[in-house]
Amino acid sequence: QQQVKQSPQSLIVQKGGISIINCAYENTAFDYFPWYQQFPGKGPALLIAIRPDVSEKKEGRFTISFNKSAKQFSLHIMDSQPGDSATYFCAASARGSTLGRLYFGRGTQLTVWP
Amino acid sequence: DVKVTQSSRYLVKRTGEKVFLECVQDMDHENMFWYRQDPGLGLRLIYFSYDVKMKEKGDIPEGYSVSREKKERFSLILESASTNQTSMYLCASSPQRTSYNSPLHFGNGTRLTVT
Incomplete structure (x- = not known):
């Protein structure tokens, strides 16, 4: 079963707008929540990550919001740019798991129109 | 900078062929x-390895096997390729066997088509 559920599957945003991608999980042992960004023809790369002891983490225009009680976390991209057009994956790993293996969401294809 | 190199960008094989996908990382990472x-299914884990000659099944190991004879190299083997194995295959590595927050570094993928 899907350990991390991601929505929407695709998102179209106008330049300058806010892009929001949501993820939800059930496993309360998850304690690390990264987001990966993938451009066409490239492998995914770590964008930003958060631990559940904070409710928000911001790096430039990218912010993760985390709601531990609801078991949800989201990625906000402020002032979205055409160069942000990519596929975004949320993920989670559990403390004590083998290797800290990541469970990925199914991805969101973001298109930012100029 | 960490480099994960997959030997082929595109590969076309026939049904029933044995297929090898090769991956090499240059940062002495233990995990591969x-x-x-x-599309629509995201990233699904086939196999992983935390040491030379060690391997563990992921979520979809059926029809695949792996080999890790050297620390830097991790091979994916399709014993008898089938059309439902047409896909993009991504190799990744991470450092520190016991650290669970070390980021994954991905290669750029091999797009395999089985006809």
Whole structure:
């Protein structure tokens, strides 16, 4: 079963707008929540990550919001740019798991129109 | 900068062929992974390895095997390729066997088509 559920599957945003991608999980042992960004023809790369002891983490225009009680976390991209057009994956790993293996969401294809 | 290199960008094989996908990382990482990426299904873990000659099944190991004879190299093997194995295959590596927050570094993928 899907350990991390991601929505929407695709998102179209106008330049300058806010892009929001949501993820939800059930496993309360998850304690690390990264987001990966993938451009066409490239492998995914770590964008930003958060631990559940904070409710928000911001790096430039990218912010993760985390709601531990609801078991949800989201990625906000402020002032979205055409160069942000990519596929975004949320993920989670559990403390004590083998290797800290990541469970990925199914991805969101973001298109930012100029 | 960490480099994960997959030997082929595109590969076309026939049904029933034995297929080898090769991956090499240059950062002495202990952990290596093979993922399959399909539209709408995201990244699904096929196999992973935390040491030379060690391997563990992921979520979709059926029809695949792996080999890790050297620390830097992790091979994915399709024993008898089938059309439902047409996909993008991504190799990844991460450092520190026991650290669970070390980021994954991905290669750029091999797009395999089985006809």
